Amino acid sequence: MSGAHAQSEGSHAGIRVKGVYAHLDEMLTGIDRLKKAGINGFDVVAPLPRHEIEEAVYEGQPSPVRWWTLIGAMTGITSGLLITSLTHMDWPMIMPGGKPVVSLPTFAIIMFECTILGGAMFTLLGMIIHAGLPSFGLDKAIQDPRFSDDKFGIVFTRASTKDADRIVDLLRGSGAIEVTTGDDTIYEVPNV
Template identity: 30%
Template sequence: MVERTYGMLGEFDSPEALLAAARRARAAGYRELDAFTPFPVEGLARVLKIPRPSISLVGLVGALAGGTTALLMQMFVSYDYPLNVGGRPIYALSAFAVVTFELTILFSALAMAIAMLWQNGLPRLNYPVFAAPRFQLASKDRFFLCVKGEDPMFDDQATAEFLAGAGAASVERVPP
């Protein structure tokens, strides 16, 4: 039985070397790539083809749902328990403004927080790359490129040789 591999992890000394290796990997046909850096690297997201998050659309939908919920809730209460105070109408929209505003903001914020966690794949209880011996340097001064095992072109030996040829200081196999 052949043991599956999560991926192959190449360590680079500089952001420029990482970016060049990611471009070479894309040009060679690798599609399932991920990178780990101590700070953002300009242009890396484009090379890795990281999808643009749709958080603003989720926030708008949450805001509309919150505003609609607040208005319907207050209209139901005013209809079911009408109070004629000072001759105001049963549906005084100006009186509903504060609660509507608060629920609009609350639903929007909650929807965006939940969508952000979901789109980031969190909570991630176990991520195989974290077990790599030198990976703790990704938060200090090293840059890592991971070619995932689910890539159609992935082969343990060939991918390790490719990363070494792309300038990786070290190459590690990441078990699942």
């Protein structure tokens, strides 16, 4: 299911449709019905991460951020090993007590810290890239302050004109408290 990828900027090839929900289960019903009708290309918007939404929209597709984490941690541990051993081999002084030049137990601590640092920084990078941050250009219909408060939403930023009526009916039928199309989707209040 490739639902929530339609993050449009500016020009509209299709029509905007927005459904606002007061209840989580009704929005899930909406997602279900849209999927069953074979309609894709919508964004879901919610004030909090709910696993039900993730399961409904991204069924069986774990976030690829985990690969960034793995690569970052591996890069980190390798850099930790290289920076310590190469610099010590560059100046191969035998310390009093006869410790080896490349002494893994002492370098393990630096390697551990580098693993954490590399893993965390790559995770951050992965999250920023995959979540599309900064995302100032999100469609105006998505930029609805009610969605950070207590409402849930299903937003089509470019629904095809022939589907628009069906979508409106589906959203209404699933219990949306407000369904708007076109420029009416833009919710303008200075302060909520």
